[in-house]
Amino acid sequence: KGDKGDPGEDGDGSGGGAFVFSTGAVEGFTDGGNIITIEDLTEDEAAMYDENLVIMVYIKSQGYWWPMPGVVAFAGGGSSSYTFVHGVEDSAFYLDLLLTGYSEDSAETPARNLEDVRVVLIPASFLTDARIDLSNYDQVMETFSPKVKATSWSKVLKSRK
Secondary structure (H helix, E strand, O other): OOOOOOOOOOOOOOOOOEEEEEEEOEEEEEEEEEEEHHHOOHHHHHHHHHHHHHEEEEEEOOOOEEEEOOEOOOOOOOOOEEEEEEEEEEEEEEEEEEEEEEEEOOOOOOEEOOEEEEEEEHHHHHHHHOOOOOOOHHHHHHHHHHHHHHOOOOOEEEEEO
């Protein structure tokens, strides 16, 4: 360790580990729909979003977070099951939440009020590097610096309900 240096400039938030997106409340959700879209991806970014991404989706109902795919219980006794699909099309990453079933004996799909939908995106490369010695500065820089420079997470996120 050397002498403490001058403070660096604030970063822009890109190139980190996990990224969490939240839609806020979604009212009247029925069959499903688009949850997030990230547009204007470069070819390298599109490949990462399409092939090297760990994705976790959660729906909040009754104050609890329910992991997807799975069943979500709603106030009043009803429940719905959901899954999600994602992909890259026309240089845009999208994630759609889809209804797979519901508990009511009704021909009409019940409209659900979701307290929130949370999407967690983790570049798979960050998970495979967990075996490094985080107390070794040189090893950390060697492992993460090239990936930080090659990965841009600063694209505009559009959240739709």
